[in-house]
Amino acid sequence: MIMNSSYANKKILVLGLAKSGYAVAKLLKKINCEVKVVDSNPLEGNTEAQALIDEGFEVITGSNDASLIDDSYDFLVKNPGIPYSNDLIQQAEKLNIPIVTEPEIAYSCSDATMVAVTGTNGKTTVTTLIQLMLDHAPQFKKSYYAGNIGIPISDVIQKATKDDVVVTELSSFQLEGTIELHPHVAVLNNIYSAHLDFHKTRQNYINAKMHITKNQTPDDYFIVNWNEKEWQDLAKRSKAAIIPFSDQQELGFGAYESEGNIYYNRHLIMNIDDIKVPGEHNVQNALAAINVAKIFGVSDGDIVEVLSKFSGVKHRIQFVDRFDERKFYNDSKATNIEATIVALQAFKEPITLIAGGLDRGNGFDELVPYLKGKVHNIIVYGQTATKLIDAAEKAEIGNIIEVQDLSEAVPEAYKQSSKGDVVLLSPACASWDQFDTFEQRGDLFIDEVEKLKG
Known part of the structure; x- marks a missing residue:
């Protein structure tokens, strides 16, 4: 874990608790920040708020009034689900206080290798498959998963070392609040129209998703679903090395499916009938994961073992x-x-x-x-x-x-x-x-x- 994060020793307001708010508040305290937590839910029954109070945090519950922030704060860390129309957030914007989300803070404190996954559908499955495959990567002691999958990144990065890898599922809500986030490998599984009640337009939604690659360099990798021209065009925004995957066309490099078989760089990996979970979408999920696994030298045999045993993610078919x-x-x-x-x-x-x-x-x-x-x-x-x-x-x-x-x-x-x-x-x-x-x-x-x- 990196103690000299760019967010260390700052005055920060955390807006919204639940798992991620609780975890990031504790991480901020660990890097010597002055932290105030604000949660609109009442204290009664609010276990995260009570736990932080017991640990000496300043916590305000039952309100998120704009008066709770002033220009003495360096940053506001918001729960991803809280809209930017929130009064307190609006006040922070008027005061030119940067607004970020929990993954931004967590990434700044991590010295582990980072793999990040986004997309409208399939994020959790792809994240899980990558983590299982990277358990077999020779250069890592341990692989973890975190993020929108239900485990705060702020918790995991405190356990993960520079010899480990953290595979993170990131939603558009989380990504919109990032500034310095810089995964070594980023995955764009797909993009459809979703969450337009929050983002207002499809373009805003796409722009939020593309935060996943905005800080990548030519030394990094951007894994992109090549099935749609729109997604191919989005890849042009990235400075990273592009590795495509497709179940609709043969590719010169990267993972693809042809005539019921999966190939990587034109080398046969397995038959799609050996993938345990049903559905064409799970072929695409497997292809995305294979691209990441191969970057880190995972063998064909270990890839086949994972895909033939993985029975699916809870709540997803x-x-x-x-x-x-x-x-x-x-x-x-x-x-x-x-x-x-x-x-x-x-x-x-x-x-x-x-x-x-x-x-x-x-x-x-x-x-x-x-x-x-x-x-x-x-x-x-x-x-x-x-x-x-x-x-x-x-x-x-x-x-x-x-x-x-x-x-x-x-x-x-x-x-x-x-x-x-x-x-x-x-x-x-x-x-x-x-x-x-x-x-x-x-x-x-x-x-x-x-x-x-x-």
């Missing part, structure tokens, strides 16, 4: 159970339309789909061609139920049922499904109308499936 000749899959991490399209394409069996959640103002016409002929029953709930019903009718789904919540949806999906069906939770929406997180939503789905069996 996660196999839950088989019951009464039906297979149940939890894809709660599908918080946008593109992720649900990926899930629908992963299965050959008839699907009974459970969908719905937060209304971000978009329609669901993009789903129609993927629903048609594949989804036999659809159970909808939440704020978007009416819009999903409209899409289901356009897709000519014969059995459309609306329920109040997910607890009703699971037994209803079982009731409406037939033997041989896949019962799939893939909401195509954020969870925040009825849940705090997509993980909470997925865990409830798993619990309800267990109740069916019971």
Whole structure:
């Protein structure tokens, strides 16, 4: 860990707690910063706030009023999910106080090799696969994963040494608040339209994602999905060495899929049927991970071992159970339309789909061609139920049922499904109308499936 970070010995306000806010506050204190923490949630039940108070931190709860910051502060570290329209953030901008997120602070304090992964879909899977593969890299003592995957980078970098590697999943929310962040290897898995309620325009969203490579040099690597011309053009923004991957075309170098086989630099690695998790998207995820693994000298045999044993990430097309000749899959991490399209394409069996959640103002016409002929029953709930019903009718789904919540949806999906069906939770929406997180939503789905069996 680097103690002489550019953020050391500064006066810093941390806005918003949860895991990352708690972790970064403690890291800042460790590098001799004067830290004040502000969290809009009340103190009662706020375990992170109480723990920091017990450790002697200045913590203000139940407010994020603009008056809590003044021009004596050097930086504001914000929780990634807090919008820039927040009053306190607006005040910081008026005072010309730089606004950053937790990964920026963590990266500045780390002396480990850094690999960073972003994209609209597949980030968690790619991050996990890379970490598993780099466990076999000869030059590292240990590999870690961190970031948007659910583990604060600020915690991990305090354990990781210069002989280790940290593989970090980074969201657009996190990346927008970065200044000096400089991973040795960056991965752009894909970019679709998402989180436009936060970023306002697709271009803003893309610009936030591209922060992942803005500080890279020709000595670094930028791994890019080569399936779309837009993504190829984005690669031109980077100064790093570009290594492409594709499951749609043969490439002169990098990882690609052709006629059911995976190659790296035209050298055969494995057959795609040996990848344990289903779906074309997981072929792309594997290709991205292979590109990173090969930079660090991981052998073909170790790559094949990881891909043939990896059974998937929780909440991302996660196999839950088989019951009464039906297979149940939890894809709660599908918080946008593109992720649900990926899930629908992963299965050959008839699907009974459970969908719905937060209304971000978009329609669901993009789903129609993927629903048609594949989804036999659809159970909808939440704020978007009416819009999903409209899409289901356009897709000519014969059995459309609306329920109040997910607890009703699971037994209803079982009731409406037939033997041989896949019962799939893939909401195509954020969870925040009825849940705090997509993980909470997925865990409830798993619990309800267990109740069916019971």
